[in-house]
Amino acid sequence: MSRATQTPLVRDDRTAYEAAAGAAVGLSGAAFAVGLAALLDVVAIDDPVAGVGLSTAFGAALLALGASVVGFGAASRLGYVDTAPQPSAGLVAAAAFTGIWIAVGAAVAGALGFGAGGRLGVGAVLGVGAFAATALPREDVGSTLPAGAVAGLCGLALVTGVVGPGWERVLADYNATLFGDTVVPVVVLFASLVSGWSAAKAYGGFGARGRNVGAYVLIYLVVGSILAVLVGLVAFVTVKGLPGLLNGFGVGGETLIRWPFLTNGAGLLADTAGVFPALVGTVWLVVGAVLFAVPTGVGAAVFLSEYAEQGRFTGAVEVATNGLWSTPSIVFGLFGAAFLIPRFGNQKSLIAGMLTLGFMLLPLVLITSREAILAVPDEYRDASAALGVSKWQTIRSVVLPAAIPGVTTGVILGVGRIAGETAPILLTMGGGVLPARSAAPAVLSGFRLSGSPPFVSNPALLEATSALPYQLYALITAGLSGNIQNPQEFAWGLALTLLLVVLVFYAIGIATRYYFRQKLHQ
Amino acid sequence: MSQTDTAETAANRTDGQGVSTTAGETVEETRSEWTNYEAGGETKLAVDDLDVHYGDDHALKGVSMDIPEESVTALIGPSGCGKSTFLRCLNRMNDRIRAASVDGTVELDGDDVYQDGVDLVELRKRVGMVFQSPNPFPKSIRENVSYGPRKHGDIETGLLARLTGRAEPDREEDLVERSLERAALWEEVSGRLDDNALGLSGGQQQRLCIARCLAVDPEVILMDEPASALDPIATSKIEDLIEDLAQDYTVVVVTHSMQQAARVSDQTAVFLTGGELVEYDDTEKVFENPESQRVEDYISGKFG
Numbered sequence: 001m002s003r004a005t006q007t008p009l010v011r012d013d014r015t016a017y018e019a020a021a022g023a024a025v026g027l028s029g030a031a032f033a034v035g036l037a038a039l040l041d042v043v044a045i046d047d048p049v050a051g052v053g054l055s056t057a058f059g060a061a062l063l064a065l066g067a068s069v070v071g072f073g074a075a076s077r078l079g080y081v082d083t084a085p086q087p088s089a090g091l092v093a094a095a096a097f098t099g100i101w102i103a104v105g106a107a108v109a110g111a112l113g114f115g116a117g118g119r120l121g122v123g124a125v126l127g128v129g130a131f132a133a134t135a136l137p138r139e140d141v142g143s144t145l146p147a148g149a150v151a152g153l154c155g156l157a158l159v160t161g162v163v164g165p166g167w168e169r170v171l172a173d174y175n176a177t178l179f180g181d182t183v184v185p186v187v188v189l190f191a192s193l194v195s196g197w198s199a200a201k202a203y204g205g206f207g208a209r210g211r212n213v214g215a216y217v218l219i220y221l222v223v224g225s226i227l228a229v230l231v232g233l234v235a236f237v238t239v240k241g242l243p244g245l246l247n248g249f250g251v252g253g254e255t256l257i258r259w260p261f262l263t264n265g266a267g268l269l270a271d272t273a274g275v276f277p278a279l280v281g282t283v284w285l286v287v288g289a290v291l292f293a294v295p296t297g298v299g300a301a302v303f304l305s306e307y308a309e310q311g312r313f314t315g316a317v318e319v320a321t322n323g324l325w326s327t328p329s330i331v332f333g334l335f336g337a338a339f340l341i342p343r344f345g346n347q348k349s350l351i352a353g354m355l356t357l358g359f360m361l362l363p364l365v366l367i368t369s370r371e372a373i374l375a376v377p378d379e380y381r382d383a384s385a386a387l388g389v390s391k392w393q394t395i396r397s398v399v400l401p402a403a404i405p406g407v408t409t410g411v412i413l414g415v416g417r418i419a420g421e422t423a424p425i426l427l428t429m430g431g432g433v434l435p436a437r438s439a440a441p442a443v444l445s446g447f448r449l450s451g452s453p454p455f456v457s458n459p460a461l462l463e464a465t466s467a468l469p470y471q472l473y474a475l476i477t478a479g480l481s482g483n484i485q486n487p488q489e490f491a492w493g494l495a496l497t498l499l500l501v502v503l504v505f506y507a508i509g510i511a512t513r514y515y516f517r518q519k520l521h522q
Numbered sequence: 523m524s525q526t527d528t529a530e531t532a533a534n535r536t537d538g539q540g541v542s543t544t545a546g547e548t549v550e551e552t553r554s555e556w557t558n559y560e561a562g563g564e565t566k567l568a569v570d571d572l573d574v575h576y577g578d579d580h581a582l583k584g585v586s587m588d589i590p591e592e593s594v595t596a597l598i599g600p601s602g603c604g605k606s607t608f609l610r611c612l613n614r615m616n617d618r619i620r621a622a623s624v625d626g627t628v629e630l631d632g633d634d635v636y637q638d639g640v641d642l643v644e645l646r647k648r649v650g651m652v653f654q655s656p657n658p659f660p661k662s663i664r665e666n667v668s669y670g671p672r673k674h675g676d677i678e679t680g681l682l683a684r685l686t687g688r689a690e691p692d693r694e695e696d697l698v699e700r701s702l703e704r705a706a707l708w709e710e711v712s713g714r715l716d717d718n719a720l721g722l723s724g725g726q727q728q729r730l731c732i733a734r735c736l737a738v739d740p741e742v743i744l745m746d747e748p749a750s751a752l753d754p755i756a757t758s759k760i761e762d763l764i765e766d767l768a769q770d771y772t773v774v775v776v777t778h779s780m781q782q783a784a785r786v787s788d789q790t791a792v793f794l795t796g797g798e799l800v801e802y803d804d805t806e807k808v809f810e811n812p813e814s815q816r817v818e819d820y821i822s823g824k825f826g
Binding site (some may be wrong): 131309377379380382383384385386387388389390393397398402520521 | 613615618620642643644645646647650651653655657658659660661669670673674718720731734735738
């Protein structure tokens with residue numbers, strides 16, 4: 001029995017073609033990367049590159065990409081190279097190119113001054129054309145021609161300067177203006193994504209292998225852009241915040257390290273204003289919330305997964321916890337303000353903030369702990385029961401240790417959320433906008449024993465306390481005009497400190513999880 | 523279950539032969555002389571008229587058998603015949619399945635384990651169990667072995683015990699070494715007792731599970747297909763171990779492999795589809811000259 005199509009197992013005549021297609025993929029990747037950099041303002045689109053502006057260079061690259069992609073398709077269709085295309089590029093690609101070309105048509109028609117009807121008409125014609133060009137011909141043409149044409153058109157617009165530095169368009173309907181230094185990178189990202197995908201398909205020789213390579217390149221470029229946004233965000237805050245954070249920083253002298261931004265308050269007498277009270281407040285806040293939520297949440301999870309009969313009750317609890325986790329934080333804050341504050345001295349206090357954030361953390365700890373406990377294999381429970389060990393001892397010495405990494409993951413995620421929460425502590429904890437160093441809560445040294453119930457008191461827990469996100473919010477709403485020297489720098493330094501504090505909590509959580517995983521598996 | 527009920531059911535079992543099944547086909551009935559086997563030695567476990575239901579499913583039908591001490595009893599039969607269910611009745615592991623209900627008696631040294639007031643901890647200390655797939659805890663080898671005694675308070679290793687001078691590290695070491703040696707694993711792991719048990723091979727893990735079971739000093743060891751997840755070499759080690767253990771312990775082993783049953787056991791009980799015990803006799807007798815036609819068919823591979 002002969003197969004319908006037969007392709008050779010080993011191909012050796014496509015090296016030049018593959019090299020060209022590989023170079024095109026590389027060029028797309030480079031254009032994509034530089035485009036991202038331009039979008040994030042790392043480079044400007046009128047920076048000179050090889051004697052021309054970056055925008056023009058982008059255009060030339062896209063033109064070359066478009067032409068080469070179309071060339072790859074033509075070479076394959078005309079049989080110059082040995083590829084394995086399928087009969088059609090497929091409906092998904094056709095639909096994608098239809099959408100792309102409708103947008104391109106409408107944009108071009110708009111640029112030419114057509115009205116709404118004209119734009120719609122041109123878009124529709126080009127869309128139908130793109131659908132036909134993608135779906136009807138063989139795959140090697142269908143997945144290169146529309147892609148190459150898009151890239152070429154974008155390149156043409158950039159080379160001729162139709163779109164470039166200084167270009168701007170007022171969007172009357174949106175009351176906004178588009179500028180060239182945003183639009184050019186976006187156009188480059190989009191066109192290089194499309195042509196990169198197409199060139200990757202050519203590199204794989206179309207067919208199943210080509211689709212595989214194409215998807216691979218597409219996914220890599222998209223993942224790369226997500227990472228770039230993340231890195232960009234962190235880098236932005238770091239660059240803006242470092243001057244404030246390192247203001248007066250030095251090594252040596254009276255103390256080993258001088259870091260006034262972290263160790264000073266913001267009083268009139270402090271030579272360099274700092275965020276010490278808010279930093280300590282945030283740390284205590286998170287510690288308190290974790291101390292409250294983890295035992296309660298894990299206990300509830302043990303009850304729900306080990307003791308309670310699975311049924312309507314556990315189902316209802318599950319719905320309730322999921323609902324609580326998605327409850328807006330301001331609602332938690334209102335609850336804390338209306339319920340907790342009257343019970344703790346009728347004023348905003350650290351303990352009210354701790355408990356409010358603890359309530360917020362509780363559902364996530366409960367959900368993840370429950371999942372982690374359910375994921376512990378039943379074999380462990382059976383083995384322990386068969387040794388005559390009681391249920392509670394089994395839970396304590398086998399189930400919970402095996403569930404700790406999962407529980408830790410939940411706590412990490414939860415702490416990441418609550419450490420930066422502003423709304424609840426705004427309502428429950430308060431604190432000054434620019435607290436002096438003496439306003440930092442002295443929780444450890446604050447405990448006092450007394451002769452009457454509850455026998456221990458801690459005034460530090462009952463005082464209004466500032467925390468980093470709240471102080472940031474208060475600085476912004478106060479118009480950055482407090483009596484500190486450089487409020488802008490101070491605020492960015494504060495933001496960077498908050499980011500670092502959250503990252504440190506993350507690092508502690510991840511290290512804990514790693515430690516317990518190692519313990520379980522080595 | 524009252525005494526008269528038991529007598530009645532027993533009488534029912536002894537009278538006729540050749541009842542019709544639901545399929546309308548006539549097959550021989552289980553006869554009491556095939557299952558009323560008198561093994562040599564003291565009876566360790568006496569099972570009388572044991573019925574198990576999982577919801578509506580009648581998983582075991584009136585099984586009675588006496589298991590003699592310090593011997594290997596094999597339970598064989600096709601999948602779903604109730605042999606594992608039977609095994610799990612002997613140390614009441616079926617209690618952990620909510621839908622299961624058990625009628626009848628299982629007597630351990632003359633005491634019914636299903637009567638009120640039975641201490642499950644004590645029962646399972648005396649009747650240990652090894653499972654089908656090796657299931658060591660994700661702890662060190664040492665902790666796995668000493669887990670049972672520690673939880674029962676026989677060995678104290680905690681901080682408090684050390685502070686009060688009640689910790690007996692030597693006794694723990696000794697127990698771990700003896701248990702591992704008895705399970706034929708000591709030589710392979712003596713140098714790495716603090717390594718995680720999950721790093722052992724499948725066969726080593728299973729022997730560790732046997733050592734863990736031996737550490738609580740049981741009288742009966744139940745094994746549910748202990749070698750079915752293992753390769754032939756590991757299997758033969760487990761089989762040698764079973765034979766060796768039978769010198770001091772009463773071993774009941776469920777197996778899918780008739781060769782294994784023939785190699786290791788002193789007496790064999792054959793369960794067939796529907797949860798009945800069809801024949802129970804000396805292993806040699808069962809494999810060479812079974813009384814029941816259905817057992818002969820099963821053993822020769824025509825059925826099941």
